[in-house]
Amino acid sequence: xxxxxxxxxxRTLTSEGYQISRDDRQIGRVDLHFASDVVYATLAVExxxxxxxxxxxxxxxxxxxxxxxxxxxxxxxxTVYQGREVGVYSDDSFAEDEEFExxxxxxx
Numbered sequence: 001x002x003x004x005x006x007x008x009x010x011r012t013l014t015s016e017g018y019q020i021s022r023d024d025r026q027i028g029r030v031d032l033h034f035a036s037d038v039v040y041a042t043l044a045v046e047x048x049x050x051x052x053x054x055x056x057x058x059x060x061x062x063x064x065x066x067x068x069x070x071x072x073x074x075x076x077x078x079t080v081y082q083g084r085e086v087g088v089y090s091d092d093s094f095a096e097d098e099e100f101e102x103x104x105x106x107x108x
Contacts, residue, residue, distance in 0.1 A: 004060050006030075018065065020045075020057070030061055032069075039066050041078040046085075054080060 002023040010017040014035075020028040028045035041061065045054060058078050066076055 004057060004064075006061075006065060016065070016069075028057075030065070032061075032065060034069065034071050037072070037074045039071065039073050039076045041066075041076070042081070043078055044081045044083070047082055049082065054082075 005021045006018040007021065008016060008018050009029075015031065015033045017031045018029065019026060020030060027049065028043065030044075031042045033040040033042075041058075043054075043058065043061070045057070049057070058080075061078075062076055066073070
Protein backbone atom coordinates (compact mmCIF):
# COMPACT_ATOMS: atom_id res chain seq x y z
CA UNK A 1 0.00 0.00 0.00
CA UNK A 2 2.86 2.43 0.61
CA UNK A 3 3.82 4.61 3.53
CA UNK A 4 1.48 7.42 4.55
CA UNK A 5 2.96 10.72 5.59
CA UNK A 6 1.06 13.50 7.34
CA UNK A 7 2.23 17.11 7.08
CA UNK A 8 0.49 19.51 9.45
CA UNK A 9 -0.85 22.58 7.66
CA UNK A 10 -2.72 24.22 10.54
CA ARG A 11 -3.24 23.81 14.27
CA THR A 12 -5.60 25.55 16.68
CA LEU A 13 -6.59 24.79 20.25
CA THR A 14 -9.25 22.29 19.12
CA SER A 15 -8.39 21.33 15.54
CA GLU A 16 -5.62 20.31 13.18
CA GLY A 17 -5.34 20.02 9.41
CA TYR A 18 -2.95 17.73 7.55
CA GLN A 19 -1.92 17.12 3.96
CA ILE A 20 -1.67 13.37 3.30
CA SER A 21 0.96 11.87 1.02
CA ARG A 22 1.73 8.31 0.01
CA ASP A 23 4.90 7.37 -1.85
CA ASP A 24 5.78 11.10 -2.21
CA ARG A 25 2.44 11.87 -3.90
CA GLN A 26 -0.34 13.94 -2.36
CA ILE A 27 -3.47 11.81 -2.00
CA GLY A 28 -5.66 13.89 0.27
CA ARG A 29 -6.27 16.02 3.30
CA VAL A 30 -7.73 15.45 6.77
CA ASP A 31 -9.12 18.03 9.19
CA LEU A 32 -9.49 16.90 12.81
CA HIS A 33 -11.79 18.58 15.32
CA PHE A 34 -11.43 17.65 18.97
CA ALA A 35 -14.68 17.95 20.93
CA SER A 36 -15.07 17.04 24.60
CA ASP A 37 -15.46 13.29 24.10
CA VAL A 38 -15.60 12.82 20.32
CA VAL A 39 -13.04 13.47 17.60
CA TYR A 40 -14.55 14.45 14.25
CA ALA A 41 -12.62 14.18 11.00
CA THR A 42 -13.28 15.36 7.48
CA LEU A 43 -11.23 13.29 5.08
CA ALA A 44 -10.91 14.27 1.40
CA VAL A 45 -9.09 11.72 -0.78
CA GLU A 46 -8.37 11.32 -4.48
CA UNK A 47 -10.71 9.39 -6.73
CA UNK A 48 -8.51 6.31 -7.20
CA UNK A 49 -8.52 5.05 -3.61
CA UNK A 50 -10.50 1.89 -2.89
CA UNK A 51 -12.71 1.46 0.17
CA UNK A 52 -10.08 -0.86 1.71
CA UNK A 53 -7.41 1.80 1.21
CA UNK A 54 -9.67 4.44 2.77
CA UNK A 55 -10.33 2.24 5.80
CA UNK A 56 -6.59 1.58 6.14
CA UNK A 57 -5.94 5.32 5.96
CA UNK A 58 -8.58 6.04 8.63
CA UNK A 59 -6.87 3.51 10.93
CA UNK A 60 -3.52 5.18 10.29
CA UNK A 61 -4.99 8.63 11.02
CA UNK A 62 -6.43 7.28 14.27
CA UNK A 63 -3.14 5.68 15.32
CA UNK A 64 -0.74 8.42 14.24
CA UNK A 65 -2.72 11.62 14.76
CA UNK A 66 -5.70 11.12 17.04
CA UNK A 67 -4.26 8.76 19.65
CA UNK A 68 -0.98 10.70 19.78
CA UNK A 69 -2.89 13.89 20.67
CA UNK A 70 -3.50 12.55 24.20
CA UNK A 71 -7.21 13.25 23.98
CA UNK A 72 -9.55 10.82 25.70
CA UNK A 73 -12.35 10.04 23.33
CA UNK A 74 -15.44 7.89 23.23
CA UNK A 75 -15.77 7.95 19.44
CA UNK A 76 -13.95 8.89 16.24
CA UNK A 77 -16.34 9.98 13.50
CA UNK A 78 -14.96 10.37 9.98
CA THR A 79 -16.79 11.91 7.03
CA VAL A 80 -15.09 10.96 3.75
CA TYR A 81 -15.22 12.86 0.47
CA GLN A 82 -13.66 11.39 -2.64
CA GLY A 83 -12.81 13.36 -5.75
CA ARG A 84 -10.13 15.56 -7.20
CA GLU A 85 -8.64 18.83 -6.11
CA VAL A 86 -9.63 21.69 -8.36
CA GLY A 87 -7.61 24.42 -6.67
CA VAL A 88 -6.59 26.25 -3.56
CA TYR A 89 -7.93 29.78 -3.26
CA SER A 90 -7.02 32.69 -1.02
CA ASP A 91 -7.73 36.42 -0.82
CA ASP A 92 -4.94 36.96 -3.36
CA SER A 93 -6.82 34.77 -5.86
CA PHE A 94 -9.92 36.92 -5.59
CA ALA A 95 -7.95 40.18 -5.80
CA GLU A 96 -6.51 39.08 -9.16
CA ASP A 97 -10.02 38.21 -10.42
CA GLU A 98 -11.34 41.65 -9.40
CA GLU A 99 -8.69 43.37 -11.53
CA PHE A 100 -10.01 41.61 -14.63
CA GLU A 101 -13.65 42.17 -13.73
CA UNK A 102 -13.27 45.96 -13.74
CA UNK A 103 -12.72 45.91 -17.50
CA UNK A 104 -15.57 43.48 -18.21
CA UNK A 105 -19.22 44.38 -18.75
CA UNK A 106 -21.58 43.38 -15.93
CA UNK A 107 -23.66 40.25 -16.29
CA UNK A 108 -27.29 41.00 -17.20
